[in-house]
Amino acid sequence: MAVDELDTRILKLLIEQPRTSVREYARLLGVARGTVQSRLDRLERDGVITGTGPVLSPAALGHPVLAFVHIEVTQGHLDEVGEALAAVPEIIEAFSITGAGDLLTRVAARDNGHLEDVVQQLIQLPGVVRTRTEMALRERVPHRLLPLVEAVGRASLSP
Structure with a gap:
């Protein structure tokens, strides 16, 4: 379009x-x-x-801990694991990815202990082989689309 x-x-x-x-x-x-x-x-x-x-703030909703959890899935089980992730309220987003792991999730938690509980819940899902968790320390570039919109606009003016 x-x-x-x-x-x-x-x-x-x-x-x-x-x-x-x-x-x-x-x-x-x-x-x-x-x-x-x-x-x-x-x-x-x-x-x-x-x-x-x-746009809501997980931190303001009592979930200030943000982590990215990489999930490795047994071959052939990506769809069912993806569906199971949708039932975990702390998972804000989940993507199929290339590279290390099969899925990348963004998880919001109340504290580190709660994050551990969520990760343990993920490990128990049928088809999940292992997880790797990376915690966010500080947001450096907030979610934004305006620079992309402006770039698209400049490109639409080019002959």
Whole structure:
């Protein structure tokens, strides 16, 4: 799906001012409200915009410990382990990966003891061979997409 310069400007506003109305976006962009709404609808339909909910802080929810757990899986059991991971509330994300391990999960825990309990729970899942845990010390670059949106916008202006 091609994202043009107007799409980029709309996405930038969504990131910078997520609580603003479509009418206000249209005013700021100098285009019709219907144009902005149709662009937003298309961006959602094409999977560029994947959600509109609030971004929550695991730390503020009482889970300040962040760790990345690599999981090695018995061959042929990746799907069932992935489904089992979805039942563990402390797992924030899980990805199939290349390299060392088969899955990479991001885990939020209340404290180190709780993290150990979660890892022990993962080890017990059928199909899990072993895990390796790395704890995050400090966030250096928070989750962001604005620089990517801006780069895509610059690329859309190139001939």
